[in-house]
Amino acid sequence: MSNRLKTGGYHLAMGLVSFLWVAPILWVVVISFRSFDDVAANGLGSLPHSFTFSTYVQAWQDADEFRALVNSLLVTIPAVLLSLGLASIAAYGLARYNIPFRRTVLLLMLMGNLLPPQILLIPISRFVELIGYYDTLIALIAVHVGFGLGFYTFVLHGFMRDLPKEIQEAATIDGAGPGKIFASVILPLTRPALAALGALSFTWIFNDLLWSITVIRSGDKMPVTPALLGLQGLFVSSWNVIAAGTVIAAVPTVAVFLKFQKHFVGGLAIGAVK
Amino acid sequence: MAPDRRTFLKGLGALGAAALVPGCATSTTSSGGGGGSATGEIALQSNLSAEQAKAAMEKLVEAYNKTGGGTVKLNTVASEIFRTQLPTYLTSANPPDVYTWYAGSVANSYAEKDLLLDVTSVWDSMGNYPKSMQTLSTSAAGAKIFVPTSYYWWGMFYRKSNFAKWGVTPPKTWAEFVQVCEKIQAQGIPPIGIGLGDTPWVASAWFDYLNIRINGAPFHRDLLAGKGDFTDPKVKAVFTKWREVLPYFDPKGKSFPFQEATSALLGGKTGMFLIGTFFADSAPKDALDDIDFFQFPIIDPKVPVAEEAPTDGYFASKKAKDPEAVKKFLTYLATPEAQELYVQNSSGTAIPANPDGKAADTPLVAKGKAMVNSAAELTQFFNRDSSDALQPTADAALTKFLDKPDQIDQILEDWQAAASKVFQA
Numbered sequence: 001m002s003n004r005l006k007t008g009g010y011h012l013a014m015g016l017v018s019f020l021w022v023a024p025i026l027w028v029v030v031i032s033f034r035s036f037d038d039v040a041a042n043g044l045g046s047l048p049h050s051f052t053f054s055t056y057v058q059a060w061q062d063a064d065e066f067r068a069l070v071n072s073l074l075v076t077i078p079a080v081l082l083s084l085g086l087a088s089i090a091a092y093g094l095a096r097y098n099i100p101f102r103r104t105v106l107l108l109m110l111m112g113n114l115l116p117p118q119i120l121l122i123p124i125s126r127f128v129e130l131i132g133y134y135d136t137l138i139a140l141i142a143v144h145v146g147f148g149l150g151f152y153t154f155v156l157h158g159f160m161r162d163l164p165k166e167i168q169e170a171a172t173i174d175g176a177g178p179g180k181i182f183a184s185v186i187l188p189l190t191r192p193a194l195a196a197l198g199a200l201s202f203t204w205i206f207n208d209l210l211w212s213i214t215v216i217r218s219g220d221k222m223p224v225t226p227a228l229l230g231l232q233g234l235f236v237s238s239w240n241v242i243a244a245g246t247v248i249a250a251v252p253t254v255a256v257f258l259k260f261q262k263h264f265v266g267g268l269a270i271g272a273v274k
Numbered sequence: 275m276a277p278d279r280r281t282f283l284k285g286l287g288a289l290g291a292a293a294l295v296p297g298c299a300t301s302t303t304s305s306g307g308g309g310g311s312a313t314g315e316i317a318l319q320s321n322l323s324a325e326q327a328k329a330a331m332e333k334l335v336e337a338y339n340k341t342g343g344g345t346v347k348l349n350t351v352a353s354e355i356f357r358t359q360l361p362t363y364l365t366s367a368n369p370p371d372v373y374t375w376y377a378g379s380v381a382n383s384y385a386e387k388d389l390l391l392d393v394t395s396v397w398d399s400m401g402n403y404p405k406s407m408q409t410l411s412t413s414a415a416g417a418k419i420f421v422p423t424s425y426y427w428w429g430m431f432y433r434k435s436n437f438a439k440w441g442v443t444p445p446k447t448w449a450e451f452v453q454v455c456e457k458i459q460a461q462g463i464p465p466i467g468i469g470l471g472d473t474p475w476v477a478s479a480w481f482d483y484l485n486i487r488i489n490g491a492p493f494h495r496d497l498l499a500g501k502g503d504f505t506d507p508k509v510k511a512v513f514t515k516w517r518e519v520l521p522y523f524d525p526k527g528k529s530f531p532f533q534e535a536t537s538a539l540l541g542g543k544t545g546m547f548l549i550g551t552f553f554a555d556s557a558p559k560d561a562l563d564d565i566d567f568f569q570f571p572i573i574d575p576k577v578p579v580a581e582e583a584p585t586d587g588y589f590a591s592k593k594a595k596d597p598e599a600v601k602k603f604l605t606y607l608a609t610p611e612a613q614e615l616y617v618q619n620s621s622g623t624a625i626p627a628n629p630d631g632k633a634a635d636t637p638l639v640a641k642g643k644a645m646v647n648s649a650a651e652l653t654q655f656f657n658r659d660s661s662d663a664l665q666p667t668a669d670a671a672l673t674k675f676l677d678k679p680d681q682i683d684q685i686l687e688d689w690q691a692a693a694s695k696v697f698q699a
Contacts, residue, residue, distance in 0.1 A: 037558035043530075043537045062325050122362075129366055213355045217319075217363065217370070222351070230352035233324025236533060236555040241325075 032056070032243035039240050058238075059231065059245035067220060068227035069252070075137050075212075075223055076205045079144040080198055086145065087152035087197075088190060092182050094153070095160040096168060106157060109150035117147065117210065125214050139215040140223075144205045152197055159193040160186060195263030203253045224249045315345045316596070316603055319363060319370035321356035322620075324555070330619035337615055338606050344599045346372075357662075364389045364591055371594040372603060377410040377585040378654045379499065381420045383661060384589070385413035391590035391597060394418040396604045402629050403608075406652045410585055421604045422587035422627040423613050427642040428479055428655075429567035431539065431553065432546040440545070444568035448515075451571040455522040458545040466519065467544030468527035469535030470676070474669035476532045478656035479548050481672055482582055484512045487573040491580035491651035498660035500697035504671075504690040505683075513675060513682050515573065520679055528676065540565075550584065550655075551623035551642065565638065569645055580651035584658055585627060663699070667692040 030048055031039070038050040059065055090109075094102045124143060125134070133139040163186065171181045187194075209225040216222055219230065228249060231242045322331050328350050335348045349370065351359070356374075363369050364384060375381060384390050390413070397408070397418045411420035430444075437443070440461055445451040458465035470477055485494045489508050496502050497509065524544045527535055532549060533556045539547045540561045547553070548570065554562060572579065588607055594600045606612050613626035617634060625633040625643050633639045646652065657665040671689035675682060 037560070040533075040537060040556055040558045041540065041561070043534055058325075062328075125362055125366075129368075134366065134368075213351075213359060214362075217349070217351070217359070219350045226352060226355055229354055230323045230350065231325075232352060232354060233327070233555065234321065234353045235550075235552040236324065238325070 028243045028246060031240050032247050034240050036238050036240055039238075044239055055238075055240045055244035056248065058241045059248060062241065063227045063231050063245050064220070065224065065227060065245060065248055068222060068224040069249070071137065071221060072206055072223035072225075073252070075140050075144070076202055079141045079148070079205050080201050082141065083145040083148040083152055083201060084194055084198060087149055088156050088187065088194065089182070090149070090153045091156035091160050092186055095157045096181075096186065097178070106154060110154050111150075113147075113150045113154075121210070121214050124211075128215050134215060135217045135221065137216075137221060140212055143211045143215060144208070147211075148201055148204070152201065155197060156190060156193055159190055163189055192263050195260050199256055199260035199263065202256045206253050315347055316372060316594075316599055317370040318346050318348050318372045318374075318603075319356070320348060320350045320374045321353040322374055323350050323352045323356075324621075326555075327620045330616050333619050334607075334612060334616050337612070338603060341606070343602050343606065346603055367593075369591040369593050371596075371600050372588055372590045374586065375420075375589055376654070376658050377407075377420050377422050377587055378658050379660060380658055380662070381411070381589055382413050385415065385417070385419045389592055390419040391592050391594055391600060392417045392419065393421060393590065393601060393604055396421055396601050396608065399605050400608050400628075403627065404629065407585065407627060410652075410654070411587075420587055420589050421608050422585045423607050424587070424617060424624040424627055425583045425585040425646070426551045426624050427646050428483070428548065428550045428570075428582040428584075429642065429645070430546050430548050430570060431565060431567040433540065433542065433561075433564050434566050435564050436542050436545070444566075445571055446569075448571045448573045452519060455519060455545075459522055463543065463545055464524035464526075465522040465545040467524045467535045467539045467547040469530050469532035469538075470527055470673060471529045471534075472531040473533075474673050475657065475665055476535075476549065477672040477676065478665070478668050479550075479582065480516060481512065481668065482653060482656055482659075483548065483570040484515055484573070485509070486580040486582075486651070486653055487570065487577060488512055488515060490577045491653050494580075494653060495659060498656065498664065500693070504693060505686050509686060510682065513679070513686075516675070517679050517682075520676070523676070528673075550582075552621075554623050555621045567638070567641070578650035579648075580653055581646050581649040582655055583646045583649075583652045584655045586624070587627065661696070663696045664693060667696060 031044060032055055033051050033053070034048045035050040035052045035054070038048065042049055093099060094106055099105070128134045128139045128143075133142070167185055167189075168181055171185050176184065206223075207225060208223075209229070212223045212226050216226075219227075222230070228242060228245045231237065231245055318335065320328075320331050322328055331348055331350065335346045339345055360373065360375070363373070381390070394417055397403075397411070400421075403422070407422050408418075411418050411422055413419045432444070440458055440463075442454045442457050445454045455465040468476060482494065485497070488511055493502065493508065497504070497506075503509075524535070524538065526538070527544075530538075532553065535544070535547060536549070536553045536556050538544045540557055554565070557565070569581070588604060590597075590600045590604065608628060610626060610628045610631035613628050613631040617624050617626055617631070623634070623639060623642075625631075625639065625646070633643055653659055656668055667689055670692065671685050674685050674688075678685075
């Protein structure tokens, strides 16, 4: 009996906590279905007095959200693939071979991640301009790859280091070189970590705003986050349309998360146990 | 040392990505720099990202391109991004040619860094513009650097039906204003609405208006340009006057932004609201007919009447690829036709800067235009008359004053200290 009470209490408490987490999202969804006059007359916090789908149409057209989403994916997918590819190569070398100063190299890569990105805004914008890639999606991909590399290498290094030595030795005896071992043995074994990191980096890069506005100037090349910002007026913003745009923009990341959910939860523990 | 490594890494990343993903290049190589080089195409960088304003800009550019005078490519970015990135745009090696921005000291600060194109020749066709606009568009060095195209006004807005219900009439003098406040207060409604959460700069309107009513526009401008002192007794007089009406401010106003304060005004939860005409964009359309405004009350009749009329327009980069084409475009923007086209298609409360341009045909706009035209002096707004760097010092001081009006001496000292840091920077 008391056990049942305990379980019931637990579920009630956890239900309340999860409601607290979900409430802001629900609020955004509710606002996205309200009309502008309703929001203006009753305020954002009031209960809805109207129901409309036109906000979604408006967001899709005014923010040019289709193009913005295409831009976002054009940046996110290559950046994720490239940074994870490079990071896994680096991690393989650092974790499986006795490279001199490998600890220093790893620490250096991590150190970069401790710097606040804000202080690098101007150097990066100037540098990208200098090499002639300002206002291109390539520049944005490069920035994301550069920034992700340190952290991804660190995580993958931790994971690869824990793979049993015997597997690699067996492969060596069978005549496989370092490249072959990496591609056929280590990489397949690292898949859970890669999937988790992939889901994580996808959201990070997809949701980035700072770097896109630093290296991109043309409205038609902006990814989806600055495009949403563009829905805000100088003084007055149609929050219902912005909410609708946000809901649309959340779809790809949610989809990726659902797809990789299992790996993601499993991957959270990566590198936690030595 | 560390940033160097990062930059280096970034360089490697950039080169690596450039080499590894040529597939993406195809989608991004078109007009890479933001401006056509020798094609005569002008890149116009616009911060007018609100739905209507953006559509109006598109129509305007389309109309110009049809005249055959040149080709303009409009690039609209979110106003918030534009504001933070404008210095980067202007100092980049291949900047956009023309920008939407504000007249006055903000434009002048870029001119002082030698970033703006001298557009004196454009002004040859703008002889009918009032003197005040000329002054606003001239840099400290004496060159014309700005082309004003529209302005709006600030006033004490209220709902006609509510004023009728409460039995009050729009006041003209400070004493009458205080009476109106008392009457509305007696009905259990906070007389003066304000919205300072997220938009603390709205309080600067009170400071601006009290200062230009008590001390006059020249003193106000000097103070904001760093030629005065916030601990001056004349500045303290502003706050002494402000304290007289402080009990009538909506106590909830500190917690929500001015958009919500607009809702409060329209919902009859506050009596009146000192705000710029842009607030009308956040009002439901059916409430707009019931809205009227009165001029900020006269405090000292001896002080020449000044009004806040923030002026918007365009300036061009000094590095514009084809300065003649840019000037031609700016000349077009200065015409009444171009300004009417914009005003008609945008939200409608802006007034064309060209005196021959017709504003929207509503009683409200006519009244606003008449008020601005009859003013002896024009000011812009706190940040436009000073700088975006000085605005936060005002926000801090004014918010604190609204909370703790009895600490005014300390607040003014702090404000002066913060402001002098800004001016020395």
